[in-house]
Amino acid sequence: MAMEMRLPVARKPLSESLGRDTKKHLVVPGDTITTDTGFMRGHGTYMGEEKLIASVAGSVERVNKLICVKALKTRYNGEVGDIVVGRITEVQQKRWKVETNSRLDSVLLLSSMNLPGGELRRRSAEDELAMRGFLQEGDLISAEVQAVFSDGAVSLHTRSLKYGKLGQGVLVQVSPSLVKRQKTHFHDLPCGASVILGNNGFIWIYPTPEHKEEDAGGFVANLEPVSLTDREVISRLRNCIVSLVTQRMMLYDTSILYCYEASLPHQV
Amino acid sequence: QIRGSRARALPDRALVNCQYSSATFSTGERKRRPHGDRKSCEMGLQLRQTFEAAILTQLHPRSQIDIYVQVLQADGGTYAACVNAATLAVLDAGIPMRDFVCACSAGFVDSTALADLSHVEEAAGGPQLALALLPASGQIALLEMDARLHEDHLEQVLEAAARAARDVHTLLDRVVRQHVREASILLGD
Numbered sequence: 001m002a003m004e005m006r007l008p009v010a011r012k013p014l015s016e017s018l019g020r021d022t023k024k025h026l027v028v029p030g031d032t033i034t035t036d037t038g039f040m041r042g043h044g045t046y047m048g049e050e051k052l053i054a055s056v057a058g059s060v061e062r063v064n065k066l067i068c069v070k071a072l073k074t075r076y077n078g079e080v081g082d083i084v085v086g087r088i089t090e091v092q093q094k095r096w097k098v099e100t101n102s103r104l105d106s107v108l109l110l111s112s113m114n115l116p117g118g119e120l121r122r123r124s125a126e127d128e129l130a131m132r133g134f135l136q137e138g139d140l141i142s143a144e145v146q147a148v149f150s151d152g153a154v155s156l157h158t159r160s161l162k163y164g165k166l167g168q169g170v171l172v173q174v175s176p177s178l179v180k181r182q183k184t185h186f187h188d189l190p191c192g193a194s195v196i197l198g199n200n201g202f203i204w205i206y207p208t209p210e211h212k213e214e215d216a217g218g219f220v221a222n223l224e225p226v227s228l229t230d231r232e233v234i235s236r237l238r239n240c241i242v243s244l245v246t247q248r249m250m251l252y253d254t255s256i257l258y259c260y261e262a263s264l265p266h267q268v
Numbered sequence: 269q270i271r272g273s274r275a276r277a278l279p280d281r282a283l284v285n286c287q288y289s290s291a292t293f294s295t296g297e298r299k300r301r302p303h304g305d306r307k308s309c310e311m312g313l314q315l316r317q318t319f320e321a322a323i324l325t326q327l328h329p330r331s332q333i334d335i336y337v338q339v340l341q342a343d344g345g346t347y348a349a350c351v352n353a354a355t356l357a358v359l360d361a362g363i364p365m366r367d368f369v370c371a372c373s374a375g376f377v378d379s380t381a382l383a384d385l386s387h388v389e390e391a392a393g394g395p396q397l398a399l400a401l402l403p404a405s406g407q408i409a410l411l412e413m414d415a416r417l418h419e420d421h422l423e424q425v426l427e428a429a430a431r432a433a434r435d436v437h438t439l440l441d442r443v444v445r446q447h448v449r450e451a452s453i454l455l456g457d
Contacts, residue, residue, distance in 0.1 A: 024452055028444045029359065030367035030404035044364060046324060048405070055324055055364035057448050071362035072451050103331050151329050248454040 027054040027069055034067070042068025076102040076176040076200035078154030082145045083185040085166070085198035086156070088135050094128060096135055098143070100200045101176065104153040108135075112146060112157035114164065140166040142196055142204065162186060166196075168226055169206030170238050174245045176201040180252040187253040191260055192233045197251060203241060205234050236263060282328035286315035288350060290339040296387075311347060318351055318371075318400045318410045324364045333363060344387040345373045347398045347412075352436060359444060369409055370437040371400040374429035376417060381424045383432035399429040403437040 027033060033045060033052045041047060044056045045067060054060075056071035076084070078100075086098035086106060096108040110131060135141065142163050143156040158164050176199065185197045188208055196204040207230040226234075240259040244251060288311035292298050319335060335357065337350045351371035358365055374383045375396045382389065390396060395415035402409055417425065 026445060026448045026452060028368070028441060028448070029365045030402070032404075046364070046366070048366075053366075053404070055366065056362055057359050057444050058362075059448070059452055072448060073360065074362040103328055248451055 024059040026057075026059050028057045029053075029055050033060060033069070038065065039067045040065050042066050044069030044071060072177070073175050074177065076100055077152065078102060078106070078145045078148045079199075080145055080147060082199035083142065083196070084145060084154075084156065084200045085140060085142050085171070085196055085202035085204050086200070088137050088139045088141065091132055091135070091137065096131070098141065098156060100154065100198075101173065101202060102152070102154060102200060104151065106154040106156050108141070108143060108156045108158070112155070112159060114158055114161070135165060140171065140204065142166060142198070166204055167206065169204050170234055172203040172205065172238055172241050174201045174203060174241070174251065178245060178248065178251050179203075180250045182252055189237070189253065189257060189260075191237075191257075192230060193237055195237065195253070195256065197253075203251070205237050205241075207234065236260060239263070280329050281325040282323070282330075283332045284316050284320050284323060284325065284335065285332055286312045286319065286335045286337070286354075288312045288315060288337050288339075290342060290346070294339050294342040311350065314347065314410060314412065315350060315354065318369060319354065319358070321409045322355075322365050322367065322369045322402065323358065324366060327364055333358075342387065344385045344390045348372050348384070348400075348436075351400050352440065356440065356444070367402040367404045368437055368440055369400055370403055370433040370440065371398065371410075372429050372432035372436060373398050374425050374432065376421055376425050379421075381421070381428040383428045395425075397425050397429055399426070399433060401430060401433040401437075403434055 025033075031054045033054055035051050037050060039052060041052055042061075044054060044058065045052050046055050047053070052067060054069045056069055056074075058069050058071040061068055061070055078084075084100050084106070086100040088096050088108075089099045089105060090097040094110045096110075097105040098108050100106045110127065113134065141158065143158045144160070144163060145154050146157040147155045149155065179197050179199055179201060181199070182197075185199070186194070187197070188194045192208060194206055194208045196206075198204070207226050237256065237260060240256055240263055241251065244255065244259055249255060288308045290308070315335065315337065319333075323333065325333075335354050337354055339346055339350070348371040351369055355365075355369045359368075372383055373385050373390075373396060374381060375385045375389060375394050376382070377389065377392065377394050385396060393415075395413060395417040397411070397413045397417075399411055400409040401407070411426075
């Protein structure tokens, strides 16, 4: 019986067809960056016998007297004000532990979470017991980074109505270095879906809600069935993002939109 | 993040956890127990010692770095292959390391030092040496030998293993540089 088989073929590296070359200084661990002791050492380097040696594989960045090596792929390092999308891993006494693709789990304190209805009051013992009713293990939330602890753990808050539990949609996990820093990370794309570009590399694609619900505060998950056209749009967007990631392009709303438009002639 | 036992978290360093497993079809006869047998535990321990020496654990307090290695086909030199593969994996993850860790096995048969023994040569019963090297500084991360070897021959065998490990390093170095170069070009300047 004859069968047709398609085997994967190694992709030709795109860099050859682009014809460009990099002007950066690329290092691998163990390379000596400089023997000049006048420089301060930053991330990705360490001092060994009066020489500055790289400890990750990447490109060297120099800012005046500071030398650091930016690695290709790292875990998310939190900065105050970043938007992140995370998954609840644990419910502890007065806080939730959220997984955000960083070195340590992030923390969402009960006092940093909006109560349903938007009331402002001190959190009591009943609120503590009702924590599991708000967010359980496995839920996805969008939040903003409030503070960073000394060991790198990040503290989140959902103090605005646009943050909170996420309902139906698709999550795409990419490397945090590929998400471009912009003014806003919540985008409503004209093709009919909305996307949240988390700085930690988690990207959430969901159907645009017809009307914004102001009073729910992000707690009520909309469980109505999503229409087929919306679902196709969302899956096409997800494939666009995955293909952009394999070619290592920065992700922001216009790049995703151009990719989407270029993919329209092909089927999902 | 530390999963499982919180009590083992070290306050100033990262914990390195290595597990070695070999597929049942990896050796000549089908192995029945891939995990938990003595050889796997010992390999895991050796890998852990090697990588604790190479990874800069000071930079990641209270967290855990997991390295899981699975051997699909074993024809001698499994420790060396595991170390080389794990080096590439740690490098790809962006975890800071002192240097590459390149490993090779060596033995002594008929008064000649041989490097990178195959399964048949290992089974012949001569002394075998496994060497893990940090090439740039020439420091040895792990040196392990089982069997008796005359002191005079040690130099020779060590030299052969070190040379082979350096060759591996050249290869790994080239591949990593190529990969970094491509990624850097695609990301744009």
